Amino acid sequence: MSDDRQASGEDALIARYFKPLATAPGAFGLDDDAAVIKPGSGEEIVVTTDAIVAGVHFLLDDPPDTVARKALRVNLSDIAAKGAEPAGFVLTLALTSIDDAWLSAFARGLGEDATSFGCPLLGGDTVSTPGPLSISITAFGRVAAGKMVHRAGARPGDRVLVTGTIGDAALGLDILKGGQIARALRDDGAGRDTLIARYRVPQPRNALAGAVRDFASAAMDVSDGLAGDLRKLCAASGVSALVDLPSVPISAAAARLLSQGATSIETLVSGGDDYEILCCVSEARFDAFAAEAGRAGVALTSIGTVIAGHDAPRFLDAQGAETELKRLSFSHF
Amino acid sequence: MSDDRQASGEDALIARYFKPLATAPGAFGLDDDAAVIKPGSGEEIVVTTDAIVAGVHFLLDDPPDTVARKALRVNLSDIAAKGAEPAGFVLTLALTSIDDAWLSAFARGLGEDATSFGCPLLGGDTVSTPGPLSISITAFGRVAAGKMVHRAGARPGDRVLVTGTIGDAALGLDILKGGQIARALRDDGAGRDTLIARYRVPQPRNALAGAVRDFASAAMDVSDGLAGDLRKLCAASGVSALVDLPSVPISAAAARLLSQGATSIETLVSGGDDYEILCCVSEARFDAFAAEAGRAGVALTSIGTVIAGHDAPRFLDAQGAETELKRLSFSHF
Numbered sequence: 244m245s246d247d248r249q250a251s252g253e254d255a256l257i258a259r260y261f262k263p264l265a266t267a268p269g270a271f272g273l274d275d276d277a278a279v280i281k282p283g284s285g286e287e288i289v290v291t292t293d294a295i296v297a298g299v300h301f302l303l304d305d306p307p308d309t310v311a312r313k314a315l316r317v318n319l320s321d322i323a324a325k326g327a328e329p330a331g332f333v334l335t336l337a338l339t340s341i342d343d344a345w346l347s348a349f350a351r352g353l354g355e356d357a358t359s360f361g362c363p364l365l366g367g368d369t370v371s372t373p374g375p376l377s378i379s380i381t382a383f384g385r386v387a388a389g390k391m392v393h394r395a396g397a398r399p400g401d402r403v404l405v406t407g408t409i410g411d412a413a414l415g416l417d418i419l420k421g422g423q424i425a426r427a428l429r430d431d432g433a434g435r436d437t438l439i440a441r442y443r444v445p446q447p448r449n450a451l452a453g454a455v456r457d458f459a460s461a462a463m464d465v466s467d468g469l470a471g472d473l474r475k476l477c478a479a480s481g482v483s484a485l486v487d488l489p490s491v492p493i494s495a496a497a498a499r500l501l502s503q504g505a506t507s508i509e510t511l512v513s514g515g516d517d518y519e520i521l522c523c524v525s526e527a528r529f530d531a532f533a534a535e536a537g538r539a540g541v542a543l544t545s546i547g548t549v550i551a552g553h554d555a556p557r558f559l560d561a562q563g564a565e566t567e568l569k570r571l572s573f574s575h576f
Numbered sequence: 577m578s579d580d581r582q583a584s585g586e587d588a589l590i591a592r593y594f595k596p597l598a599t600a601p602g603a604f605g606l607d608d609d610a611a612v613i614k615p616g617s618g619e620e621i622v623v624t625t626d627a628i629v630a631g632v633h634f635l636l637d638d639p640p641d642t643v644a645r646k647a648l649r650v651n652l653s654d655i656a657a658k659g660a661e662p663a664g665f666v667l668t669l670a671l672t673s674i675d676d677a678w679l680s681a682f683a684r685g686l687g688e689d690a691t692s693f694g695c696p697l698l699g700g701d702t703v704s705t706p707g708p709l710s711i712s713i714t715a716f717g718r719v720a721a722g723k724m725v726h727r728a729g730a731r732p733g734d735r736v737l738v739t740g741t742i743g744d745a746a747l748g749l750d751i752l753k754g755g756q757i758a759r760a761l762r763d764d765g766a767g768r769d770t771l772i773a774r775y776r777v778p779q780p781r782n783a784l785a786g787a788v789r790d791f792a793s794a795a796m797d798v799s800d801g802l803a804g805d806l807r808k809l810c811a812a813s814g815v816s817a818l819v820d821l822p823s824v825p826i827s828a829a830a831a832r833l834l835s836q837g838a839t840s841i842e843t844l845v846s847g848g849d850d851y852e853i854l855c856c857v858s859e860a861r862f863d864a865f866a867a868e869a870g871r872a873g874v875a876l877t878s879i880g881t882v883i884a885g886h887d888a889p890r891f892l893d894a895q896g897a898e899t900e901l902k903r904l905s906f907s908h909f
Contacts, residue, residue: 254808275658276727276796277655287614288613290716294670299704365623371632374707381623
């Protein structure tokens with residue numbers, strides 16, 4: 244706490260680090276108490292909010308620019324999975340102190356991502372906390388009215404599809420925590436770096452948003468674990484699914500760890516923090532969707548089929564036998 | 577942390593406590609990853625975000641329903657000061673544990689205010705934190721395009737006006753912390769309760785939003801102290817102001833404390849947490865604005881005049897002499 248006759252610490256901090264990021268006209272240069280968003284004609288605004296907390300969703304010694312990128316990207320991932328185009332975001336920073344080196348790097352990473360994803364800072368709030376550091380972002384997307392893609396909508400016969408690779412972030416977190424993956428990759432610095440980067444800086448699939456909007460019957464991003472998130476999508480859609488576990492896309496690093504017995508497919512599909520898009524597309528529309536994904540440069544893999552029923556999705560091994568997963572997802576509670 | 581095959585702790589918590597509050601169609605019953613907001617024809621969306629942290633903006637033993645009301649109302653106050661009508665909000669709850677009694681009371685208070693202010697829950701995120709408990713809300717308002725009222729816009733000759741009474745919340749906080757106000761009001765339980773209530777449950781002036789939109793040249797809500805917030809409004813408008821300190825509206829309880837020497841006008845005008853509207857209105861429009869305030873049932877007081885210049889506002893005592901305020905506002909940093 245401080246009291247002075249000059250601009251408060253908060254105002255000075257905002258002016259120095261965040262005003263340069265407030266490039267949208269509706270942000271009013273962060274000089275006002277509120278921002279303005281105006282959807283285009285026939286559009287509506289998609290809103291999502293996700294917070295990350297030090298020690299829970301990121302590690303306190305993660306580089307500050309990656310913390311900023313992760314905070315924004317976990318929200319961009321939701322915007323992408325809903326078929327919307329980024330429109331801007333507001334930021335709440337709960338800081339334990341004003342550390343200029345940390346804030347400077349944080350703002351740089353945030354600004355670079357805001358620019359590259361076309362998602363400008365619109366406003367925010369900075370509060371003091373005894374700890375831990377946490378970052379809450381509410382992000383906005385634009386979508387043609389009524390065209391947001393929902394979790395509900397998957398139909399029996401649809402393909403179950405996922406982008407990118409699954410499980411890398413959970414392995415990266417294990418490395419950062421000095422777990423068994425760190426030991427297994429003791430001599431593989433490149434593998435370690437790849438997996439850590441997947442944990443720290445997810446790659447939201449905003450390039451695929453238009454195709455998801457045009458072709459998917461249902462979609463969500465994978466944040467808490469592929470298995471658990473598919474269960475949620477199926478529950479919302481009133482369907483079940485069969486997943487072919489050997490089809491789940493994994494990275495070369497994850498494949499090596501799997502072959503060494505250092506991890507399990509269950510760890511990968513329940514690990515969380517993937518920020519890939521999980522979606523369902525009818526067989527009739529699949530080729531066109533796959534072609535769009537190819538044009539967008541986003542890897543897309545069929546991992547199973549939506550079936551009728553209300554049971555939790557079933558996961559089949561290479562022999563077609565059901566694998567009982569002891570856990571489906573990661574929960575912080 | 578827990579892992580199970582049932583709904584996660586977070587999902588169960590949301591379903592039990594917050595789904596009943598998600599009454600807007602665009603909330604999709606909190607069953608999706610995002611919400612949708614659609615402004616009416618010719619409208620745009622005003623966005624504001626404010627967080628409150630236990631031990632900083634509220635006290636950990638404050639009743640949970642008042643914590644919820646405060647978290648929402650500090651945002652509603654911004655919406656009102658910008659001349660907008662409430663449209664909904666998203667909530668990020670950072671919880672240290674799942675305490676059903678606390679959450680149940682919190683959700684009840686939040687739901688009652690959401691209903692009475694016409695500001696439904698649209699979505700949110702619940703995260704685990706080692707502490708402290710914190711609540712971040714992003715609230716939305718509707719306003720005719722281009723009609724948001726800014727901090728900038730005050731003109732020399734405008735009246736400086738403020739709603740309600742100033743300084744009560746700072747006195748209430750002092751009581752809760754067992755400070756000198758608590759001792760001064762040792763025998764006045766009703767006075768203590770009134771001031772504590774002003775700290776815990778601010779009264780945002782959403783009833784005045786339409787009049788602010790129609791008549792004010794500039795406006796903001798008073799959150800960090802009247803003196804410092806007026807300084808910000810003047811800086812944004814490129815003007816200065818003269819404030820007649822004896823005109824600043826104070827409650828009967830504050831007036832008694834002032835006459836006893838238990839507090840000072842400086843404490844009242846720099847204390848923060850008032851959540852009243854500070855605005856400027858031209859002399860020509862003042863009568864009409866005052867009439868609207870009367871119809872809305874919101875007390876409104878002229879406390880000074882906007883003047884040309886770039887100096888900080890000056891505060892004059894009953895003799896017209898300038899009072900040098902040692903502090904203008906409250907900063908947590």
